[in-house]
Amino acid sequence: MINIYSKYIMDRFILNYNGNKYQETKKYLQPFIEQSNFEYIAEPFGGIFGFSRFYYFNHFLKNDKKKDNVKFLINDIDKDLINFYKDLKKDFEKTLNNIRVEFDNITKDIKEDKELTYKLRQDKEKHKIICLMASSVSSCYSMTKFNTKFNNFMKKKDDYIDFFKKAQFYNMEANAFIEKHKNKKNILFYFDPPYFNSCNKYYDDVFIEENGYYDGTSIYIQILKQFETSKASNMLVLNKIDVINYIFKNYIYKEYKGTYNNTYKKGKHQKHHIIYTSNI
Numbered sequence: 666m667i668n669i670y671s672k673y674i675m676d677r678f679i680l681n682y683n684g685n686k687y688q689e690t691k692k693y694l695q696p697f698i699e700q701s702n703f704e705y706i707a708e709p710f711g712g713i714f715g716f717s718r719f720y721y722f723n724h725f726l727k728n729d730k731k732k733d734n735v736k737f738l739i740n741d742i743d744k745d746l747i748n749f750y751k752d753l754k755k756d757f758e759k760t761l762n763n764i765r766v767e768f769d770n771i772t773k774d775i776k777e778d779k780e781l782t783y784k785l786r787q788d789k790e791k792h793k794i795i796c797l798m799a800s801s802v803s804s805c806y807s808m809t810k811f812n813t814k815f816n817n818f819m820k821k822k823d824d825y826i827d828f829f830k831k832a833q834f835y836n837m838e839a840n841a842f843i844e845k846h847k848n849k850k851n852i853l854f855y856f857d858p859p860y861f862n863s864c865n866k867y868y869d870d871v872f873i874e875e876n877g878y879y880d881g882t883s884i885y886i887q888i889l890k891q892f893e894t895s896k897a898s899n900m901l902v903l904n905k906i907d908v909i910n911y912i913f914k915n916y917i918y919k920e921y922k923g924t925y926n927n928t929y930k931k932g933k934h935q936k937h938h939i940i941y942t943s944n945i
Contacts, residue, residue, distance in 0.1 A: 680753075680825070681818040686715030686857055689902065691723065693921055693940065698724050703898070704735060705852035709839040711739035712746075716855045721828050737828070740835040740842040747836040754829045761822070768811060778807045840887045847895050853945075854891065856901040858884050885909055892916055892943040899944060905937040916941040 690698070698720055706717050717737045725735055741747055752760045818825075835842055839858070846852060885903075889912055892899050903909060905920065920939040 681814040682713060683718065684713050684715045686902065687719050688715075689921075689938070690716050690719040693919060694719075695723070697945075701853070703851055703853045705738060705846070705849050706735065707738040707740075707842075707846050707849075707852055707854045709740050709842050709854065709856060710858045711741040711834075712743075712857065714739050716857065717832075718828075721831075722824065726824065735831065737832040738835065738842075738846055739832055740837055740839065742836070742838065744836045747834050750829075750832075750834045754832065754834065757822070757826050757829060761819075765815065768815075772808050775808070778809065839884070843887075843891055843895075847891070847897055849897070853898040853900065854895075856888050856899065856903075858888065858901075858903065860904045885912070889913065892941070895944070897944065899942060901941040902938055903941070905939050910939060913939075913941045916943050918942040918945075 694716075701724075706720055708714050708717055711717075714737070717739065720735075721737065739747075739750065749760075835845075837845070843854065847854075888899075888901055891897075892901075892913070900918075901913070901916075910917075918940040920937070922935070922937045
């Protein structure tokens with residue numbers, strides 16, 4: 666039976682996938698980051714923590730004065746993902762070796778990506794697990810892409826080991842995570858919640874299962890309360906939606922347009938994002 670790592674190793678290999686937020690931080694927030702001096706970077710909607718990655722690799726490592734002076738607090742509602750990160754933090758080498766061995770076992774008798782796709786699609790359970798992180802059902806996995814991304818990651822493995830030493834990982838509801846850390850001094854909360862009115866089946870499933878219904882606006886109202894009442898520094902990056910833009914109108918920092926690759930729909934799509942900040 667395929668273990669839980671599989672949905673984080675195929676095709677994109679999550680540890681070597683920077684994502685849109687990493688690229689957007691590099692393009693639109695680098696001047697802000699260069700002037701900052703936070704002791705804590707907290708991501709209530711951590712995912713692949715693109716903001717923290719950029720902060721660490723492009724600011725922290727290049728500034729000797731900040732050595733050992735920042736901690737990263739990464740939270741996500743996906744328990745499997747956080748457990749994966751915790752395993753890495755506990756034993757980086759062993760976890761990476763497990764990933765490599767598992768991938769090789771899955772693909773040992775397969776010569777081409779098309780053959781891999783066909784064989785795994787015959788096993789509905791494996792297909793379901795692996796496709797959770799796939800870009801499309803028709804191209805869920807690629808031996809070539811995995812090997813390239815895994816090998817590239819290994820070149821910067823030592824820096825990631827250091828990052829994980831400075832990081833703490835949490836599997837909490839976002840508001841509970843905020844309450845836990847909001848009184849820390851010199852902390853920045855970076856909010857990267859599900860885009861309003863966008864597909865995020867994981868959140869839908871979790872909240873419907875636990876609460877009987879899911880009202881997506883509750884996430885943004887919680888963030889607004891944090892902006893209004895907290896002494897902490899706060900930053901929210903979200904797609905432009907008129908009603909959200911209206912309730913956060915006093916906190917607009919910057920807006921930008923561009924294109925992005927959609928995880929669930931192939932091809933490039935237009936984006937119009939707005940950065941909101943408070944106490945910065």
